[in-house]
Amino acid sequence: MRGNNVVVDLAGAGIGLSVTVSASALSKLFVGKPCHLLTEFLVREDGWQLYGFESSDERIWFRHLHSISGIGPKTAMATLSVLGVNGVISAISAEDEN
Numbered sequence: 001m002r003g004n005n006v007v008v009d010l011a012g013a014g015i016g017l018s019v020t021v022s023a024s025a026l027s028k029l030f031v032g033k034p035c036h037l038l039t040e041f042l043v044r045e046d047g048w049q050l051y052g053f054e055s056s057d058e059r060i061w062f063r064h065l066h067s068i069s070g071i072g073p074k075t076a077m078a079t080l081s082v083l084g085v086n087g088v089i090s091a092i093s094a095e096d097e098n
Contacts, residue, residue, distance in 0.1 A: 004081065008037065008052075019052040022062075023081035028054055042073055051077060057085045 004026055007016040019037065021029070029035050037052035038059045051073060053059040058080055065076035065088070079088060090096075 004077070006052075008035065017050055019050045020077060021052040022054060022058055022077060024058065024084065025052050025054040049073065055085070061085050061088055 004023065005018055005020050006026070006029060008019050009016050019039065021037065025037060037054075038056055039053070040051045040059055040062060042049050042051065051062065053062065062073075062076050062080055065071050065079055066073050071079075083091060
């Protein structure tokens with residue numbers, strides 16, 4: 001584990017995937033314990049990246065945020081990690097640009 005990047009072993013198959021996870025997903029992960037992550041796989045010019053989420057709502061909001069011009073996947077993930085899904089919804093409802 002490094003920051004919010006974890007390596008997930010695929011069911012003991014000897015294949016490890018590096019996944020950038022949200023703060024809420026990270027809080028639920030424990031070394032050596034089975035986990036369940038919903039993922040989003042992004043292919044870009046500069047590489048491939050796998051993002052992991054605790055819930056489908058989190059993944060949906062990641063997609064929404066990432067679809068906004070000027071917001072990349074790292075910013076979308078950081079926003080979700082700091083505010084959470086409910087915080088993002090509240091900020092949007094209140095038209096809070098900060």
